[in-house]
Amino acid sequence: MKKNIQTISITSGKGGVGKTTLVSNLSYCLAEQGARVLILDGDLGMANVDIMFGKRARQSIANLIAGEAGLEDVLVELTPRISLIPGGSGVYGLHNLDYVAKTALMDQVSQLEDDFDVMLIDTAPGISDNVLYLNSAAQECVVVVTPDPSSLTDAYALIKVLHKRHFENRFSIVCNLVRDEQEALTVYRRLSDVTSQFLCVSLNLKGYVPLDPTLRKATKLQQLICQAEPRSPSSLAMGSIAKSLCDFKYLYEAKGGLQFFWKQLSGVA
Numbered sequence: 683m684k685k686n687i688q689t690i691s692i693t694s695g696k697g698g699v700g701k702t703t704l705v706s707n708l709s710y711c712l713a714e715q716g717a718r719v720l721i722l723d724g725d726l727g728m729a730n731v732d733i734m735f736g737k738r739a740r741q742s743i744a745n746l747i748a749g750e751a752g753l754e755d756v757l758v759e760l761t762p763r764i765s766l767i768p769g770g771s772g773v774y775g776l777h778n779l780d781y782v783a784k785t786a787l788m789d790q791v792s793q794l795e796d797d798f799d800v801m802l803i804d805t806a807p808g809i810s811d812n813v814l815y816l817n818s819a820a821q822e823c824v825v826v827v828t829p830d831p832s833s834l835t836d837a838y839a840l841i842k843v844l845h846k847r848h849f850e851n852r853f854s855i856v857c858n859l860v861r862d863e864q865e866a867l868t869v870y871r872r873l874s875d876v877t878s879q880f881l882c883v884s885l886n887l888k889g890y891v892p893l894d895p896t897l898r899k900a901t902k903l904q905q906l907i908c909q910a911e912p913r914s915p916s917s918l919a920m921g922s923i924a925k926s927l928c929d930f931k932y933l934y935e936a937k938g939g940l941q942f943f944w945k946q947l948s949g950v951a
């Protein structure tokens with residue numbers, strides 16, 4: 683059976699909860715564990731994964747869609763094992779492409795299938811159609827929450843629309859910016875209490891990342907905490923989340939693979 687790329691979106695109801703931090707550091711950890719990682723930066727307003735790696739993307743999917751560039755021109759090599767597709771607002775132009783253009787794009791995408799093991803998708807926060815498309819196209823959806831009450835209500839709103847409109851019924855949860863494990867469990871239980879009361883979905887706590895001043899410092903210096911301070915509490919936490927993310931049984935699931943992801947996203951039947 684052909685191996686498929688595992689596609690995982692990192693998403694949230696509310697902004698500033700640590701999505702880009704997680705996408706970048708988890709990618710780093712997965713690469714350290716031997717995976718070849720593709721990142722899709724799908725945040726409209728704040729496409730900044732490249733900056734986390736100290737690079738600057740010059741083109742994006744928008745150039746690809748406009749026919750000004752091929753996928754290989756748009757792709758940015760962040761490290762030898764991590765590449766980035768700068769998406770930005772371009773990602774959402776996919777839906778408006780005609781059939782021929784979509785098929786041509788699929789051909790290009792399928793060539794990447796053999797080059798990577800996992801794709802992490804950094805989404806914008808909220809419940810706009812764009813965010814919903816990215817999340818529903820991905821095989822696994824990781825919702826990031828923090829102890830901030832509005833982060834919980836916004837996460838619930840996101841899970842609810844993904845379930846009602848896109849029939850998603852399985853979500854992974856990561857609690858970020860928590861004091862300790864106890865607080866992570868409290869946050870997780872609050873969310874799972876409301877979802878189990880009102881929705882028929884299953885939540886799975888993937889892990890938590892403590893509030894770590896060293897992380898903030900590293901980000902300011904444009905360093906990845908997992909690389910700069912691998913023994914810091916947040917690095918250790920993200921390392922263990924990365925281990926539990928790459929569950930290779932998913933590689934053979936029907937919803938896997940890059941082609942499936944892009945077909946869902948662009949609406950090719």
Ligand SMILES: Nc1ncnc2c1ncn2[C@@H]1O[C@H](COP(=O)(O)OP(=O)(O)O)[C@@H](O)[C@H]1O
Pocket residue numbers: 694696697698699700701702703704858859860891892893894895897898901916
């Ligand atoms: N566990 C953490 N400890 C301390 N600071 C954090 C942690 N996670 C994220 N941050 C900081 O919070 C801010 C927002 O994180 P970011 O990843 O950009 O969020 P998002 O992508 O969800 O908007 C950044 O300044 C980041 O360094």
Ligand SMILES: [Mg+2]
Pocket residue numbers: 701702703725728
């Ligand atoms: Mg971000």
